[in-house]
Amino acid sequence: MFDVRSFVAVSLSWCGVVVFAAAVQSADLQTTESLFRSGKYEEAESIAAAEVDAGIWNERWARLLLRVQLTQGKYAEALTTYENAITRYPSSLTLRLLGIETLRHNDFIERSEDEIARFFSVLQSTTLRYVSRDNLVAAGRYFTERGEDARKILEMFYDRIRDSDPDYLEAYIATAELAIEKGDYQVAAETVTAAERVDATDPRTAYLAAKAYESSDAKKANESIERALELNPNHIPSLIFQAEAAIDREQYDRAIERLDQVIAIHPKHPEAWALRAVLAHLDGDAEKEKEYREKALSTWSKNSKVDYLIGKKLSEKYRFAEGAAYQRRAIAMNPDYHVARFQLAQDQLRLGDEADGWKLAQSVSDADPYNVVAHNLVTLYDRIKTFETLQSGDIHVRMQPREADLYGDAVLNLLGRAREVLCAKYDVEPDAPILVEIFPDQKDFAIRTFGLPGGAGYLGVCFGRVITANSPASQGERPANWQSVLWHEFCHVVTLEKTKNRMPRWLSEGISVYEERTQNPSWGESMTPRYREMILGTTETQSELTPPSQLSGAFLAPPSPMHLQFAYYESSLVVQFLIEKHGLEKLKQILDSLGAGLSTEDAFIGAIGPMEKLDSEFERYAKKIANDFASEADWSRDELPEKGGLDAWQEFVDKHPQNYWGLRSLASRLLQSKRYEEAIERLEALQELSVFTGEHGGPMEMLAMAYRQTGDVEKEKQILLKIIGQTSDALPALERLIEMELRQENWENVASHAEDVLAIQPLLPLGHESLAKAASAMGAPHREIPPLKALLALDPIDPAGLNYRLAKSLDSAGEKELAKRHVLMALEDAPRFRDALGLLREMVQEDGAGDEPAPSQESRESPDTPLSTAKNGEVAE
Incomplete structure (x- = not known):
C-alpha cells in the first residue's frame, strides 16, 4: 500500500511551504459555474463547450464541461472531452480523476485501470508541480478510493489545504464526504x-449536511435537503436522497416521482435505476427488478455500488437474506x-449467522480503521463475549452474567410463553434458533442495533430471528416493563417469519402492540386524552390520524416522541379494526x-378490498373510539385561562364543571397549594367522567397522592390498583401497594405485586425481598428460593443472613445438598452464626453423622463476636 505520509512529506519538504496559487477565474467562468450549481445544466454545457472549442487555455473550462456532461449522463461526449483535454493538460490530477469516472461509465474497464495506474505515475513524478489545492484534493480522493488510511488523508491533504486556505470550499466538501463514508457523522x-x-450557495454543502444529520436529526436533515433543492432543483444527489426517504416511508409513488426527475436529467443514472429495482423487488416483480438492475449497470458493468445500494435498501426493509x-x-x-x-457483515449478524458476521466485521475494521461503525461493532463484540448465554429449546438469550442470575430464568419463561401463544395463533413454527440479546448499556444496544450510539427511545428491535433489547439497567428510575417489551419483540419474530420479512412497518408494529394489549391490558398503548385530540383534532388543529396506506411513514421523522408513540397506538387500532x-x-x-411475495396493496385487496376503502373505514372506526372515550366530558379548549393562576382556573371550572x-x-x-381535600373533589369529578388513564403524572396518580396526604388509605389503595391495571410500568404505585400489603400481612397480594415489580425492575432488591418474605410467610419454600438467589446476586450487605435463609428454604424444599452448601457459605462469612450452626448440626444429624462433635457453647455464643440473627440476617452489634 502506498505510503501517503511519505509522499506528502517529500512533496512539502521540496516546497518548503505549501503555497496554493489560486487560478484567476474569468467572470464568464464564474457565471457558468453558477449556472451549473443552480441546475441549469444545458446552459452551462453550451457555454463551456463553446469556450473549449474556442481553444481557451484554461483547464477549468474542460473540467467544468466534463462535470456537466457526466451529471447528465452524456458519457460518450464526456469521453471525447476528456481525451482532448488530457492531451493538453497531462499533468492535471483533477482532470485525470474525472477521466477515470468517464472511462468507467463508458464501460472501458481496462482503460480505466490503466488511467488509475497513470494517475499514480503522474503523482509520483516531479511532485513539486502538483502541490495545488485542486490536485491535492484529487490526490486525497484517489487515495480514499484505494482504501488508504482516512486519518492520514485528512491530515496530510485536506487539513493542510484548509489550514493554508480556509476559504477553499472543495477541501471542506472532500473532508465531509470522507467522514460520511466512514460513518463519522460528527466530523x-x-x-x-x-x-x-x-x-452557502453550493447545493453540495446542504446535501452533505442532510447526510450528516440523517441518522441523528431527521428534521435538520430534511431542512438541509430542502435547502439543497432550493439552490438547485435538479440536484441529483438530493433527489436520490428524497427518493430513498420516500422508500423508507413506503411512499412509493413519491419515490418514483423523484426518480423520474433524476432520469429526466440523466437517463442512465445508476442509483436511480438501482432504486427502481428495489421498488420492483418490493412489488414482487422479478422481471422488472432484473431489467432495472441491468439498466443501472448498462454504462458501467462492474459498478459495485449498484448491487450494494439495492441490497442496502432491501436490508432496511428487513429483507436481510435478499440484501445479503x-x-x-x-x-x-x-x-x-x-x-x-x-453491510454483508451486518446482514449476517441480523440473520443470526454470527460466526461469519463477526469475522467479516472484524476484517473490515482491520482493513479500514477509520470506519467508525465497524470499529464500534467489533469493540462491542469484545463485551458481548463476556455475556452469558441461556437456552431453552430454540430460544437463546444472551445477557450480562449478573443480570442473567437475577432474571434470566424469568426471561426464558416469558419468551417460552410468547412462543407457545403467538406461534400457535399465527400458525408459525420457526425453523432456526431465535437469539435475544439484552444490553445493560443503552449505547451498546444502539451500536448492536443501529451501528452508532443513539437510538434513544427504542426499547427493543427485532430483525427476524434476532432481537436486541435494552435492559432495565439502561433506563433510569422508571424503566419500561421488560416483559411487555419482549412479548412485543417476539411477536415481530412470528409475523416476520410468517411473511418472510415482507410486511409494512405499520402492520408489523400494529400487530405487536395489539398482541401486547391482548396478553395483558396494562401492556401496549391505549387511549388517552392526548390521543383523543390527535384523532379528532380541536377547533384550532386538524386531526393527526394517518391513513393506514401511509402509516409506515409516521414512524420515520415524527415531529415529537408523542407522535411516535401515537403511531404505535394507531397501528394497533388498525389491527384491532381488521x-x-x-x-x-x-x-x-x-x-x-x-x-x-405480493405487494401490500395486492395482499389487502385479496383479503379485504382496496386500501382506499380501509383508509376511510378505519377513519370512522378510530373517530368513534375517540368520541366514545369519556363522552360525558367537556373536551373543549376554548376560553381556557391564559395566565393559569389558581383563581382563574377556579372561575373557569365553576363555569365549565x-x-x-x-x-x-x-x-x-x-x-x-396543599389543598388536598379540594383537589380530591376535582379529581373525583374527573373519575366520574371516566377519563382516568394510566399516564404518568395524570389524574389517577394525582388522586392517589391526594388520598395519601389525607390519610385515606383504603381509597388510595383502590386507585393504586386501578393504576397498575392500566399501566405496565407503574413502579411507584407497586412500591406503595407492597408497603400497604406488608403492614396488613396480605401475603398473596404482596407476592403478586412483587412479581409485577420484577417485570419492571429486577435489578433492585425490593421485588425479590418482598416475594421472598411472602413465600416464607405462606410456607412456600419453592417460591422463596429464586428471589433469595437473586438477592445474593445483588451484592447484599449481609450475605451470611441470605445464605442462611436460602439454606432453610432449600432444606424445606428437599434440596439437601444444596442447602448444606449455602449454610456452609453462611458460616464462611460469619463463623459464629448461631442459627446457621444449629441448622448445619440438624443436617449432619439427619445424614446419620450424629456422632460428630456438636459446636461448643462457647463457639456459638462468644460474647466477643457479632452474631447474625436468624430472624432478619442482620448482624447484632
Missing part, C-alpha cells in the same frame, strides 16, 4: 457547518469494496400473501 456535521460559512445476496454480488465485482463487505371487522383469519391471509382540561389544571394547582 461531517462540523465540517459542513464550516463549509457553509465559506460558501446483493452484497455478495457487489463483492464479487470488487472484493475490496469495504462498504458492501460491512380483526373485529374481518376476523383473524383474514389478517393471517394478508400475512400469507405478503410472504408469498365537566371540562377535562379545567378540572385537571385546577386539581394540579390545588395539590401544589
